[in-house]
Amino acid sequence: MFSFLIHRLMILIPTFIGVTLAAFAFIRVIPGDPILVMAGERGITPERHAEMMTAFGFDKPIWEQYFSYIWQLLQGDLGTSIVTKQPVLEEFAALFPATIELSICALIVATVIGIPAGIIAAVKRGSFFDHSLMTLSLTGFSMPIFWWALLLIVFFSGFLGWTPVSGRISVMFYFDSVTGFMLIDSWLSGEEGAFKSALSHLILPSIALGTIPMAVFARQTRSAMLEILNEDFIKTARAKGLSNFRVIVVHAFRNALIPVITVIGLSVGVLLAGAILTETIFSWPGIGKWMVDSIFRRDYPVVQGGLILIAGIVMIINLTVDLCYGLIDPRIRNKR
Amino acid sequence: MIKKTLAVSLLTGAMALAGQAQAANTMVYCSEGSPEGFNAALTTSGTTMDASSRQIYNRLSQFKIGTTEVVPGLAESWDVSADGTEYTFHLRKGVDFHTTKYFTPGRQFTADDVLFTFDRQRDEKHPYHDVNGGTYEYFDGMDMGSLIKDIVKIDDYTVKFILNRPEAPFIANLAMDFASILSAEYADQLATSGKQTEMNWKPVGTGPFAFVQYKKDALIRYKAHDSYWGGRQDIDNLVFAITPDASVRYQKVKAGECHLMAYPNPADLGMMAKDSSINLMKREGLNVGYLGYNTVKPPFDNPKVRKALNMAINKDAIIDAVFNGVAQVAKNPLPPTIWSYNDKVVDDSYNPEMAKKMLMDAGVTSLKTNVWAMPVQRPYNPNARRMAELIQADWKKVGVDAEIVTYEWGEYLKRSKAGEHDSVLLGWTGDNGDPDNFLRVLLGCQAANGGANRANWCNKEFDDLLNKALATSDQAERTKLYEQAQLVFKREAPWATIAHSLVFKPVRKEVSGFKIDPLGGHYFEGVTLK
Numbered sequence: 001m002f003s004f005l006i007h008r009l010m011i012l013i014p015t016f017i018g019v020t021l022a023a024f025a026f027i028r029v030i031p032g033d034p035i036l037v038m039a040g041e042r043g044i045t046p047e048r049h050a051e052m053m054t055a056f057g058f059d060k061p062i063w064e065q066y067f068s069y070i071w072q073l074l075q076g077d078l079g080t081s082i083v084t085k086q087p088v089l090e091e092f093a094a095l096f097p098a099t100i101e102l103s104i105c106a107l108i109v110a111t112v113i114g115i116p117a118g119i120i121a122a123v124k125r126g127s128f129f130d131h132s133l134m135t136l137s138l139t140g141f142s143m144p145i146f147w148w149a150l151l152l153i154v155f156f157s158g159f160l161g162w163t164p165v166s167g168r169i170s171v172m173f174y175f176d177s178v179t180g181f182m183l184i185d186s187w188l189s190g191e192e193g194a195f196k197s198a199l200s201h202l203i204l205p206s207i208a209l210g211t212i213p214m215a216v217f218a219r220q221t222r223s224a225m226l227e228i229l230n231e232d233f234i235k236t237a238r239a240k241g242l243s244n245f246r247v248i249v250v251h252a253f254r255n256a257l258i259p260v261i262t263v264i265g266l267s268v269g270v271l272l273a274g275a276i277l278t279e280t281i282f283s284w285p286g287i288g289k290w291m292v293d294s295i296f297r298r299d300y301p302v303v304q305g306g307l308i309l310i311a312g313i314v315m316i317i318n319l320t321v322d323l324c325y326g327l328i329d330p331r332i333r334n335k336r
Numbered sequence: 337m338i339k340k341t342l343a344v345s346l347l348t349g350a351m352a353l354a355g356q357a358q359a360a361n362t363m364v365y366c367s368e369g370s371p372e373g374f375n376a377a378l379t380t381s382g383t384t385m386d387a388s389s390r391q392i393y394n395r396l397s398q399f400k401i402g403t404t405e406v407v408p409g410l411a412e413s414w415d416v417s418a419d420g421t422e423y424t425f426h427l428r429k430g431v432d433f434h435t436t437k438y439f440t441p442g443r444q445f446t447a448d449d450v451l452f453t454f455d456r457q458r459d460e461k462h463p464y465h466d467v468n469g470g471t472y473e474y475f476d477g478m479d480m481g482s483l484i485k486d487i488v489k490i491d492d493y494t495v496k497f498i499l500n501r502p503e504a505p506f507i508a509n510l511a512m513d514f515a516s517i518l519s520a521e522y523a524d525q526l527a528t529s530g531k532q533t534e535m536n537w538k539p540v541g542t543g544p545f546a547f548v549q550y551k552k553d554a555l556i557r558y559k560a561h562d563s564y565w566g567g568r569q570d571i572d573n574l575v576f577a578i579t580p581d582a583s584v585r586y587q588k589v590k591a592g593e594c595h596l597m598a599y600p601n602p603a604d605l606g607m608m609a610k611d612s613s614i615n616l617m618k619r620e621g622l623n624v625g626y627l628g629y630n631t632v633k634p635p636f637d638n639p640k641v642r643k644a645l646n647m648a649i650n651k652d653a654i655i656d657a658v659f660n661g662v663a664q665v666a667k668n669p670l671p672p673t674i675w676s677y678n679d680k681v682v683d684d685s686y687n688p689e690m691a692k693k694m695l696m697d698a699g700v701t702s703l704k705t706n707v708w709a710m711p712v713q714r715p716y717n718p719n720a721r722r723m724a725e726l727i728q729a730d731w732k733k734v735g736v737d738a739e740i741v742t743y744e745w746g747e748y749l750k751r752s753k754a755g756e757h758d759s760v761l762l763g764w765t766g767d768n769g770d771p772d773n774f775l776r777v778l779l780g781c782q783a784a785n786g787g788a789n790r791a792n793w794c795n796k797e798f799d800d801l802l803n804k805a806l807a808t809s810d811q812a813e814r815t816k817l818y819e820q821a822q823l824v825f826k827r828e829a830p831w832a833t834i835a836h837s838l839v840f841k842p843v844r845k846e847v848s849g850f851k852i853d854p855l856g857g858h859y860f861e862g863v864t865l866k
Contacts (some may be wrong), residue, residue, distance in 0.1 A: 091552065166587075
């Protein structure tokens with residue numbers, strides 16, 4: 001298992017270098033001068049423009065900028081936003097818990113509904129439930145998040161008045177952040193109704209963000225289960241007289257887990273990408289919206305730093321998923 | 337059963353909270369974005385100014401809320417020397433700075449605070465000059481550095497600004513957000529503890545509201561300043577709920593989660609007008625949207641060609657299609673709400689036949705050109721692409737073949753500044769309600785070839801009138817000069833003036849006292865909740 005871990009870690013190094021290069025190049029490939037974007041219609045004199053380019057180091061050759069950035073990175077410095085003048089890491093740390101909280105809740109929604117629905121659809125293959133589920137999951141998968149999110153808001157918040165429109169908690173609650181996770185902070189605050197308020201604010205964004213992964217999980221679970229249910233060992237288990245529940249959950253589902261875990265791992269990237277739109281619509285103060293704003297403002301250090309951090313997190317999650325394969329299926333870890 | 341109970345309880349909780357009424361004295365404003373900090377001198381962003389200077393700070397002179405009239409602020413009065421180069425300000429006494437969790441003022445507002453505020457921006461050796469980036473775009477853009485020769489403290493409550501030349505709009509310039517007065521005592525305290533950068537994130541001012549908390553991309557909290565010199569505000573707490581999507585802002589206002597919202601979607605205005613819980617306020621914006629011809633490129637260097645192209649544009653159709661009918665056709669570069677607007681100017685009428693003839697007379701046949709369309713939305717031009725398409729179709733009728741060109745915003749500004757365009761769609765929203773802020777900034781010779789004068793138009797007659805107007809503080813005299821300048825502008829036609837947009841603010845009915853700021857800001861001083 002240890003060598004398996006080392007092997008996986010070694011793969012991460014070139015990937016990480018590639019990410020820094022891509023992150024650095026990506027924002028610079030987009031046309032647009034950050035200083036001119038900042039100045040807007042008002043314009044800026046050529047002298048002032050040159051001064052600011054020098055101050056931010058944008059006048060140096062690209063390769064020099066890249067190597068000084070890498071040198072900074074190695075020292076743990078992700079740079080400072082040219083717009084807010086705040087350290088990138090500090091901004092990221094303040095916003096990331098909100099994205100994590102939303103992503104976890106969306107993942108819970110997707111898993112708790114998607115996987116059982118997939119199992120039932122596989123077991124009742126060809127039934128009305130199966131057909132309905134497949135149609136619904138295709139719809140869920142195809143729906144643009146921003147449209148779906150607005151639809152949820154208009155119906156549940158605007159028309160029915162059941163849920164708050166946006167934000168993380170009612171503005172009436174005022175307490176200092178301890179962990180950055182609103183559910184935990186609201187609970188720790190001891191203020192009456194704060195936890196409920198935080199929870200109610202999570203309902204619609206979690207559904208909006210969780211819809212696509214939910215559809216994917218349901219379809220993946222269904223197809224993996226269908227394959228397993230036709231295997232000989234399932235027939236043997238049934239012939240041994242095991243209960244249907246035991247056959248499906250213990251024998252079939254456990255063996256169907258590998259592809260399901262793969263898509264759950266991959267969906268973390270999808271969730272982070274989806275968070276960009278979901279956060280914008282629900283005024284959710286996470287890293288998705290932060291990145292979008294920074295791209296529009298050509299805030300190079302934030303876009304670079306943000307991409308590297310997000311890529312780093314996705315890599316760690318994929319590593320964890322790889323390790324999970326090893327734990328679930330001994331054949332995988334023993335191959336190395 | 338357990339599942340059912342859980343679902344019901346969650347839903348009930350959610351329902352109760354969604355319907356939760358805001359405390360009567362908490363005003364919630366759905367703002368459009370996060371500020372870049374809380375010092376308006378360091379930014380050009382209106383969002384940052386709304387969050388900082390307009391709630392937390394005061395200036396020596398200020399705009400009377402809802403107007404462009406300049407009234408005393410932290411200066412009770414001022415004297416101007418006969419030659420217009422010395423301004424002596426008599427400061428208000430008994431003005432308290434905010435007491436916050438992080439700062440307790442040891443003294444009241446004095447001349448030292450005025451000196452600190454301006455010296456920080458103009459003196460590169462000032463210990464605070466480079467703090468938080470040290471970019472003072474407005475101060476530099478308004479040419480204050482070369483204008484101000486010296487600032488002298490006469491005594492604790494008297495300050496004299498000595499200028500290098502007379503500048504009629506100087507008092508209006510000092511009412512702008514970048515001139516918000518900071519606390520020198522607070523700055524000293526931060527410097528002692530080596531935390532100078534906190535000045536931008538934990539602000540202390542003298543304004544109607546004191547800063548309490550900022551959560552990036554989520555909210556900003558303020559409380560009423562108990563000893564505000566202008567009187568304590570009726571609302572105890574002010575919250576900016578940061579909501580970037582305009583449709584979501586509207587849903588929040590409808591649901592009662594916000595009392596007021598910024599920048600509604602033009603498409604939602606119809607529904608807002610019918611909503612019984614909302615008062616849809618409107619007024620003319622202090623802006624102009626225009627098509628600027630590159631007057632140094634043939635054939636646009638010929639005023640007759642420019643005039644002919646202007647006559648080929650159907651502006652009424654643009655107002656209907658691009659502004660949903662809620663804008664006014666522009667005939668002058670100044671909006672009608674600004675003093676010295678010359679209503680006697682006659683606009684070029686829409687007359688394609690005449691336009692065609694004028695082009696032929698000027699020797700222009702089968703002209704191939706381009707129209708640049710901005711990639712961003714602005715109040716003065718909510719859909720530049722659509723506007724460009726309409727102009728393209730209009731010009732086609734007079735035999736002019738125009739290609740629509742667009743670039744990413746920064747690139748658009750850069751290339752249009754470099755003069756790559758034949759004609760460019762742009763616009764302007766006034767900063768200080770002074771005609772000079774439109775005419776000289778956008779059409780003066782100084783701003784041509786690399787400045788905000790994208791028409792690169794430099795007309796001596798026009799420029800002389802502007803310079804004369806700048807040198808006198810007699811408003812009647814200035815009005816006459818600017819009126820003449822507008823006639824010259826119309827005759828020479830460096831732009832096709834397109835529209836002055838209307839500004840809308842959906843406000844819940846329980847709010848009273850809110851006034852739409854012609855300069856585009858959001859002020860909550862004097863606002864009450866029923």
